[in-house]
Amino acid sequence: MKISIIAGSNRKGASSTQVAKVLARTIQEQGHEVIFIDLYEKPMPLYSPDLSYANDVNVSDMRKAVLSSQAVVLATPEYHGSVSGVLKNALDFMNKDHFSLKPVLAVSSSGGDVGVSSLQQIQAIVRNLHGINCPEWLSVGGAQRSVFEQPQLDPEHEMSKRIMRVLGTFLALADQLSSKSCAHS
Structure with a gap:
């Protein structure tokens, strides 16, 4: 299965991007x-419905990646109780064709204890794009973020166990939806 992960920060070394990289490695290890898609490394122009972005490589690469994927992970830092402007801007370049009936996992990193507001907003955006929200989400807050500064997570660490549980739910949903999609083709 092909899964797109969008790391929605424009900060080098953002904790939300580090969490997304751990998820990417774990998903790849599962085959x-x-x-x-790291929005720090591949920034998007400011979206306007009046402009054409046909010649913008970052925009077209992101659109193609999400369109060709069976599932999507959206990772954001939580800024002032909201998703990052960078992630919201990137999502504005896509429509229901990119997300319709695809499972989406919402992930946040917050300086506070948890970043639930941004996760709820991601889920509202996903619903409006006709995607299917994973019933689990992942919020990494406060001191938990330091775990992701290590090159490798200890598999016995509570965060590793949480990641495996959340990804297990997400990948099972993606597999189930992908199977149904293939059966109807």
Whole structure:
């Protein structure tokens, strides 16, 4: 299965991007293909419905990646109780064709204890794009973020166990939806 992961920060070394990289590695270790889109490394122009972005490589690569994927992970830092402007801007370049009936996992990193507001907003955006929200989400807050500064997570660490549980739910949903999609083709 092909899964796109969008790391929605424009900060070098952002904790939300580090969490997304751990998820990407874990998903690949389970035999899936991952397309990693880092909005720090591949910034999007400011979206306007009046402009054409046909010649913008970052925009077209992101659109193609999400369109060709069976599932999507959206990772954001939580800024002032909201998703990052960078991630919201990137999502504005896509429509229901990119997300319709695809499972989406919402992930946040917050300086506070948890980043639930941004996760709820991601889920509202996903619903409006006709995607299917994973019933699990992943919020990494406060001191938990330091775990992702290590090159490798200890498999016995509570965060590793949480990641495996969340990804297990997400990948099972993606597999189930992908199977149904293939059966109807």
